[in-house]
Amino acid sequence: MNEPQRTCAILAIGDELILGQKTDTNSAWIADRMTQRSARVVEHVTVDDDERAIAGAMRRLAGGADVIVCTGGLGPTADDLTRRSLAQAMGDALVEDEGSVEQIRSWFAGRGREMPEANRVQALRPSRGRSLPNPNGTAPGLAGRIEVDGRGCEVFCLPGPPREMRPMFETQVEPVLAFEGGRVVRTRMLHTFGLGESEVARRLGELMARDRDPLVGTTATRGVVTCRVRSQASPSEAEAFRGLDESERLICERLGDVVFARDGNAEAPLESVVLGLLRGRGERVVVAESCTGGLLGEMLTRLAGSSDVFLGGWLTYCNEMKRVQLGVPEDLLSEFGAVSKPVALAMAHGALRAAQTAGGADHALAITGVAGPGGGSEGKPVGSVWIARASGDGTDDARLFRFGGGRSAVRQWSAVTALGMLRLRLDGVRTPLLGQIEPAQDD
Amino acid sequence: MNEPQRTCAILAIGDELILGQKTDTNSAWIADRMTQRSARVVEHVTVDDDERAIAGAMRRLAGGADVIVCTGGLGPTADDLTRRSLAQAMGDALVEDEGSVEQIRSWFAGRGREMPEANRVQALRPSRGRSLPNPNGTAPGLAGRIEVDGRGCEVFCLPGPPREMRPMFETQVEPVLAFEGGRVVRTRMLHTFGLGESEVARRLGELMARDRDPLVGTTATRGVVTCRVRSQASPSEAEAFRGLDESERLICERLGDVVFARDGNAEAPLESVVLGLLRGRGERVVVAESCTGGLLGEMLTRLAGSSDVFLGGWLTYCNEMKRVQLGVPEDLLSEFGAVSKPVALAMAHGALRAAQTAGGADHALAITGVAGPGGGSEGKPVGSVWIARASGDGTDDARLFRFGGGRSAVRQWSAVTALGMLRLRLDGVRTPLLGQIEPAQDD
Numbered sequence: 001m002n003e004p005q006r007t008c009a010i011l012a013i014g015d016e017l018i019l020g021q022k023t024d025t026n027s028a029w030i031a032d033r034m035t036q037r038s039a040r041v042v043e044h045v046t047v048d049d050d051e052r053a054i055a056g057a058m059r060r061l062a063g064g065a066d067v068i069v070c071t072g073g074l075g076p077t078a079d080d081l082t083r084r085s086l087a088q089a090m091g092d093a094l095v096e097d098e099g100s101v102e103q104i105r106s107w108f109a110g111r112g113r114e115m116p117e118a119n120r121v122q123a124l125r126p127s128r129g130r131s132l133p134n135p136n137g138t139a140p141g142l143a144g145r146i147e148v149d150g151r152g153c154e155v156f157c158l159p160g161p162p163r164e165m166r167p168m169f170e171t172q173v174e175p176v177l178a179f180e181g182g183r184v185v186r187t188r189m190l191h192t193f194g195l196g197e198s199e200v201a202r203r204l205g206e207l208m209a210r211d212r213d214p215l216v217g218t219t220a221t222r223g224v225v226t227c228r229v230r231s232q233a234s235p236s237e238a239e240a241f242r243g244l245d246e247s248e249r250l251i252c253e254r255l256g257d258v259v260f261a262r263d264g265n266a267e268a269p270l271e272s273v274v275l276g277l278l279r280g281r282g283e284r285v286v287v288a289e290s291c292t293g294g295l296l297g298e299m300l301t302r303l304a305g306s307s308d309v310f311l312g313g314w315l316t317y318c319n320e321m322k323r324v325q326l327g328v329p330e331d332l333l334s335e336f337g338a339v340s341k342p343v344a345l346a347m348a349h350g351a352l353r354a355a356q357t358a359g360g361a362d363h364a365l366a367i368t369g370v371a372g373p374g375g376g377s378e379g380k381p382v383g384s385v386w387i388a389r390a391s392g393d394g395t396d397d398a399r400l401f402r403f404g405g406g407r408s409a410v411r412q413w414s415a416v417t418a419l420g421m422l423r424l425r426l427d428g429v430r431t432p433l434l435g436q437i438e439p440a441q442d443d
Numbered sequence: 444m445n446e447p448q449r450t451c452a453i454l455a456i457g458d459e460l461i462l463g464q465k466t467d468t469n470s471a472w473i474a475d476r477m478t479q480r481s482a483r484v485v486e487h488v489t490v491d492d493d494e495r496a497i498a499g500a501m502r503r504l505a506g507g508a509d510v511i512v513c514t515g516g517l518g519p520t521a522d523d524l525t526r527r528s529l530a531q532a533m534g535d536a537l538v539e540d541e542g543s544v545e546q547i548r549s550w551f552a553g554r555g556r557e558m559p560e561a562n563r564v565q566a567l568r569p570s571r572g573r574s575l576p577n578p579n580g581t582a583p584g585l586a587g588r589i590e591v592d593g594r595g596c597e598v599f600c601l602p603g604p605p606r607e608m609r610p611m612f613e614t615q616v617e618p619v620l621a622f623e624g625g626r627v628v629r630t631r632m633l634h635t636f637g638l639g640e641s642e643v644a645r646r647l648g649e650l651m652a653r654d655r656d657p658l659v660g661t662t663a664t665r666g667v668v669t670c671r672v673r674s675q676a677s678p679s680e681a682e683a684f685r686g687l688d689e690s691e692r693l694i695c696e697r698l699g700d701v702v703f704a705r706d707g708n709a710e711a712p713l714e715s716v717v718l719g720l721l722r723g724r725g726e727r728v729v730v731a732e733s734c735t736g737g738l739l740g741e742m743l744t745r746l747a748g749s750s751d752v753f754l755g756g757w758l759t760y761c762n763e764m765k766r767v768q769l770g771v772p773e774d775l776l777s778e779f780g781a782v783s784k785p786v787a788l789a790m791a792h793g794a795l796r797a798a799q800t801a802g803g804a805d806h807a808l809a810i811t812g813v814a815g816p817g818g819g820s821e822g823k824p825v826g827s828v829w830i831a832r833a834s835g836d837g838t839d840d841a842r843l844f845r846f847g848g849g850r851s852a853v854r855q856w857s858a859v860t861a862l863g864m865l866r867l868r869l870d871g872v873r874t875p876l877l878g879q880i881e882p883a884q885d886d
Contacts, residue, residue, distance in 0.1 A: 017543075018484050020495060022476030023466065023660070027489070031463030041461050042496070045487035046470070053485070112510055158712035187462070201520035208521045217492065217522040219459045220604075228459065266464055287737075287758065293744025294730075294737025297758045301736030304816050304850055312680045314742045315730065321755035322800035358763035373747050402554055405579045405748060409606055 006039040009061040013072040018048040026071045037177040038185040042398045054085035062146040062153035072160035073137040076118045090144050091212045092126040100140045132172050137164040165395030186240040190227040191269040193420045194258040194433040200225045203254045215244045223416040257429040277307035277426040283362035287313035288351040290368040296415040317381050348390035362392045365418045371410045385414045400438035449482040450878035452504040461491040480620040492596040497528035505589040505596035515603035517557040517582040519562045526567050533587050535569040543574045543583045575615050580607040596666045633670040634712040636863045637701040639875040643668045648696045657686045666859040700872040720869040721752040730756035733793040733811040739858040769793030784841045791833035805835045808861045816851045828857045843881035
């Protein structure tokens with residue numbers, strides 16, 4: 001029952017990674033899979049194509065981990081040094097693996113080509129190690145064992161290209177990670193929109209204590225504050241889920257209406273939830289954008305399948321476009337200015353009206369603001385943005401926000417907040433959102 | 444001349460990174476900037492929000508690097524432990540930094556809010572360290588010095604959000620990296636659009652030799668391949684510039700019409716050049732977007748001052764919007780499909796026509812394609828995109844592209860390629876662009 005979790009380390013190898021010419025996406029993917037398998041990831045490391053650096057990192061990590069997964073450096077060229085480095089870290093010598101030579105030869109044969117002599121080096125493995133078949137490329141993986149102070153660590157070396165690495169990880173590494181009867185690690189994410197990260201933390205209070213199980217942490221990504229809950233001390237899956245359920249209940253109790261989703265799409269949770277809610281109701285949305293110039297439409301179409309619910313929209317960057325395309329009355333523009341509540345509402349209602357000729361929409365979102373750095377005034381400083389929603393049932397909602405952080409941030413916050421306002425409507429909740437200054441917040 | 448390079452290490456901090464819930468893009472960005480500054484990056488490491496792990500990694504890396512840059516863990520919540528970890532690694536205690544309290548307070552005041560008490564913890568710094576101002580967020584950075592075996596290492600801790608971290612790195616870390624030792628280092632960038640990075644490298648040939656001075660390297664960012672030329676062995680500025688001029692001449696000779704700008708805005712060179720060319724001619728542009736959903740408009744408005752030249756546009760995601768808003772004839776849609784040359788051209792001409800009521804535009808760009816992952820067919824596989832330009836002088840241009848890399852990449856390439864097509868028109872050059880399959884390329 002108290003067998004420890006497997007501790008794992010991830011080592012990415014390659015000059016292009018260490019120089020920052022390429023972003024390493026493999027390590028995050030592997031870490032996620034390891035965590036799902038209840039392993040505890042302790043460190044990710046990236047080193048360049050240098051035998052001493054690679055072997056050194058392997059030995060150091062082997063001192064603190066049960067399993068190391070390495071990616072990269074298994075190609076056929078002079079700067080692919082993972083094979084030699086693993087042998088060095090194991091205190092072993094390289095030998096040619098007959099099976100691998102055959103596998104590489106037949107990989108080329110399948111493409112009507114002969115194996116270039118340069119690829120033969122890819123069949124080398126430490127004499128006490130194993131080759132791991134790679135069905136999607138020429139580079140076999142390697143498995144070996146490094147002993148440090150009498151303690152053994154399993155090392156797996158996989159090729160860098162994700163479409164070769166991932167299936168090899170799934171079939172050849174994952175089975176090693178699971179510990180029957182050990183502790184079970186399960187995680188849950190709760191996504192919120194509308195509060196700042198510090199306010200979320202204040203409300204969560206002692207739920208975020210570092211010694212609590214499940215452990216609760218937060219991260220903020222483009223306005224969405226995600227609470228990550230991690231149960232890691234339970235002997236069974238059922239008990240882990242009980243702990244997660246109880247934490248979820250407490251979190252929802254303290255955060256209320258700003259919680260909009262559990263788990264799901266971690267990269268774009270708000271977009272994905274809004275699309276899902278619309279799709280579930282068979283409703284469609286149009287947008288009318290001024291200062292965001294298309295960013296809201298771009299967000300709504302970032303995920304596949306948005307054509308079910310997104311009709312299109314109008315980029316009315318100049319006043320003439322607002323007037324002609326959306327029918328915003330000239331006198332509203334001249335009396336209140338383009339960044340005003342009447343104009344934001346007129347844009348939203350105008351978009352809803354204009355969409356009727358194209359099949360009709362159920363909701364329209366409009367954004368008009370001062371993204372800066374120029375264009376601000378005393379009454380409407382840079383960062384002032386009116387966002388309006390109008391819906392086919394006759395309801396509407398217009399709010400003034402003050403966003404900071406420069407042009408790009410003001411635009412990002414504007415678009416994501418418009419999505420957040422639509423989500424409030426779809427979930428039937430009303431709450432002020434971060435940055436809102438009008439209507440004034442009651443609490 | 445032989446002064447050693449600065450050696451650098453990068454430490455990313457965060458549970459969400461170690462668990463693989465989020466991909467670390469900061470480390471690659473920092474590594475790239477360090478490399479451009481002639482520093483040698485030796486290792487990237489990621490650890491979780493754990494004081495012992497963070498402090499341990501800092502001390503270990505300090506043993507082998509002159510500079511460590513850390514990101515993350517500076518937020519206001521209980522799981523933000525970078526401040527305490529740095530103090531521990533320095534053998535120091537935390538004190539409150541008066542200036543930082545004021546900065547955080549005024550950051551909130553600028554948004555019409557009071558500083559939550561929770562944010563006060565962000566003003567802590569090691570007593571022998573410094574706070575680094577953060578103009579774009581509440582978290583100040585930290586700078587300190589770790590001594591290991593009598594050897595000092597400068598440590599910088601920056602916040603995790605890229606839009607806060609990047610400007611702080613540029614203004615507060617980069618100056619520490621340069622080791623010029625009497626040599627004059629001058630750099631130049633030449634931006635190209637239309638060729639892949641490997642083709643640029645092939646044409647540059649021996650100009651990219653690693654021992655050449657000036658040194659020529661390439662980086663690719665969202666379709667723009669930038670040649671970075673770096674003169675670093677000249678005794679005088681005049682001589683450095685002579686070397687840069689000569690390299691520029693050779694590069695332009697080999698790359699031809701795809702070079703569109705020198706130096707200028709490194710973050711958005713193509714957007715900035717297109718806006719500048721339009722502004723110089725007093726011309727205006729509108730957009731008609733289908734599969735990109737607003738991304739092209741968003742790119743055109745990313746830089747300040749775009750209202751001089753960008754009128755607005757139409758997001759015609761569904762066919763009805765194409766028909767009603769842009770007047771694309773029904774029979775073109777049914778005969779050729781939405782992703783076709785006639786429809787792309789009809790969208791561009793329709794946008795130009797519709798803009799007349801709003802003051803008139805000189806150019807229209809239209810994009811219609813299959814971004815995927817669904818929606819592909821044998822004749823029009825995922826990644827097929829028609830991009831059209833129509834101009835007020837009666838000229839037009841329509842090209843079919845095949846882009847790879849998934850939905851997001853297809854959309855990015857589509858929008859940036861539309862900008863690239865407009866740039867060709869404004870510069871009066873004609874050349875095939877990367878990914879173009881129709882009209883077929885002659886060369």
